[in-house]
Amino acid sequence: MRTIIEPFRIKMTEPIHLISKADREKALAKAHNNVFLLDADDCCIDLLTDSGTGAMSAQQWAALMLGDESYAGSRSWKKFEASVRQITGMKHIFPTHQGRAAESLMAHILVKENDVIPNNSHFDTTRANIEFSGGNALNLLCDKGMDLKSDIPFKGDMDVEKLAAVIEKYGVERIPFCMITVTNNTGGGQPVSMANIKAVKKLLIKYKIPLIIDSCRFAENAYFIHELEDGYADKSLLEIAQEMFSYADAATMSAKKDGLANIGGFFVCQNDEWAENFRNMLILREGFPTYGGLAGRDLEILSVGLMEALDYDYQVYRHATISYMGKFLQSKGIPYVKPVGGHAVFLDAKEFLPHIPQLEYPGIGLVNALYIEGGIRSVELGSVMFGHFDTNGKEIPSPIELVRLAFPRRVYTQSHFDYMLEVIENVWQNRTKIGGHRITSQPDFLRHFTCHFAKI
Numbered sequence: 386m387r388t389i390i391e392p393f394r395i396k397m398t399e400p401i402h403l404i405s406k407a408d409r410e411k412a413l414a415k416a417h418n419n420v421f422l423l424d425a426d427d428c429c430i431d432l433l434t435d436s437g438t439g440a441m442s443a444q445q446w447a448a449l450m451l452g453d454e455s456y457a458g459s460r461s462w463k464k465f466e467a468s469v470r471q472i473t474g475m476k477h478i479f480p481t482h483q484g485r486a487a488e489s490l491m492a493h494i495l496v497k498e499n500d501v502i503p504n505n506s507h508f509d510t511t512r513a514n515i516e517f518s519g520g521n522a523l524n525l526l527c528d529k530g531m532d533l534k535s536d537i538p539f540k541g542d543m544d545v546e547k548l549a550a551v552i553e554k555y556g557v558e559r560i561p562f563c564m565i566t567v568t569n570n571t572g573g574g575q576p577v578s579m580a581n582i583k584a585v586k587k588l589l590i591k592y593k594i595p596l597i598i599d600s601c602r603f604a605e606n607a608y609f610i611h612e613l614e615d616g617y618a619d620k621s622l623l624e625i626a627q628e629m630f631s632y633a634d635a636a637t638m639s640a641k642k643d644g645l646a647n648i649g650g651f652f653v654c655q656n657d658e659w660a661e662n663f664r665n666m667l668i669l670r671e672g673f674p675t676y677g678g679l680a681g682r683d684l685e686i687l688s689v690g691l692m693e694a695l696d697y698d699y700q701v702y703r704h705a706t707i708s709y710m711g712k713f714l715q716s717k718g719i720p721y722v723k724p725v726g727g728h729a730v731f732l733d734a735k736e737f738l739p740h741i742p743q744l745e746y747p748g749i750g751l752v753n754a755l756y757i758e759g760g761i762r763s764v765e766l767g768s769v770m771f772g773h774f775d776t777n778g779k780e781i782p783s784p785i786e787l788v789r790l791a792f793p794r795r796v797y798t799q800s801h802f803d804y805m806l807e808v809i810e811n812v813w814q815n816r817t818k819i820g821g822h823r824i825t826s827q828p829d830f831l832r833h834f835t836c837h838f839a840k841i
């Protein structure tokens with residue numbers, strides 16, 4: 386069959402509404418033109434994030450009822466541990482309440498002042514946690530990953546030559562570990578090839594530097610390897626994931642993505658000393674090591690969800706909806722990052738709105754236009770999120786201005802996608818009317834969440 390269908394039917398519904406255009410204008414003004422400050426009820430289609438926003442399966446809801454809420458050594462913990470061990474093969478497994486909790490404890494136990502932590506691209510919370518411990522977070526994405534237009538696979542790969550140069554420059558003593566983020570969220574949700582993970586590991590072994598995988602979207606990455614990399618077509622997604630983790634010494638995970646859950650995360654590692662230190666911090670900050678800040682029912686949900694994310698039919702369907710959107714944008718000449726990512730489509734706001742200077746934040750103009758046009762909430766990944774100030778206080782824009790449409794898992798149907806495309810096309814046709822913004826108030830870090838904008 387040519388038509389790829391959702392490999393599920395819907396047993397429970399949640400109503401959504403499109404409030405009137407006048408009310409959308411009022412809501413956005415009240416939110417100081419920052420969509421993070423909108424009420425979710427005022428958003429008809431919410432593409433702010435794919436994190437914690439997915440729909441659970443009947444099996445997960447059933448598992449929830451089996452939750453054992455014992456403080457220590459619960460049955461639910463055993464199931465969670467078994468699933469995570471089957472996938473990652475790691476000796477030590479620690480639940481956390483979400484990804485950044487794992488990152489924060491990891492940075493606390495492993496990162497010292499002036500350390501250098503390479504990654505293909507750090508996610509913003511990973512970077513912030515490393516910097517909070519005094520470390521420097523370096524992005525070493527391959528050159529092809531910077532090219533938004535080339536339709537080639539594995540643009541999330543790390544540049545192994547740059548990594549070798551960084552190790553030579555800073556010395557092994559300053560690099561407690563190296564990270565790889567699968568898929569590369571901030572670089573367009575692009576996958577990392579197994580060949581690249583292997584090559585990075587080979588280099589790191591030479592210098593005895595451990596590898597930590599940021600594994601939020603490990604199952605989507607495994608799907609891309611299955612589809613696109615030689616030698617993997619006959620392997621199951623579970624086998625591919627197992628191979629990916631086999632090259633790592635540890636991993637952090639936000640299970641709000643490929644755990645198909647609304648909350649959860651973990652840290653896993655092979656090293657006994659790391660485990661001992663992590664365990665002590667976990668008890669201090671998150672909870673006893675067999676629940677780590679989660680309820681027993683959350684552990685149940687995750688033990689099922691992590692495996693469902695590796696279901697091939699589910700990944701085929703997920704990718705089909707996302708590439709459907711890519712094909713439409715391509716046919717209309719609307720600029721987006723090619724190829725489409727594993728969890729999102731990224732519109733290229735710089736090309737979409739070339740008349741808006743970067744420090745008037747074209748991404749914010751586009752995000753706000755999508756909201757006003759059709760009640761769609763998206764997020765800017767550009768100069769508001771990644772811009773910075775130099776030592777003279779001058780604002781330096783980000784090299785790229787993107788708008789991310791992140792797709793919650795198993796939530797929106799084909800007609801929702803058609804609606805999104807209609808909204809994007811209308812905005813595209815009226816793009817010359819969209820203006821810039823200036824920031825009227827901002828906090829000292831992670832400003833995109835709470836800053837206020839005024840229209841110019």
Ligand code: F0G
Nearest residue numbers: 434436483484485508510570601639641
């Ligand atoms: N690493 C990556 C690659 C992420 O995408 C995220 C979260 C985290 C770590 C942190 O996990 O939210 O559970 O604490 N990304 C979400 C997003 C928020 O919208 O992309 P968390």
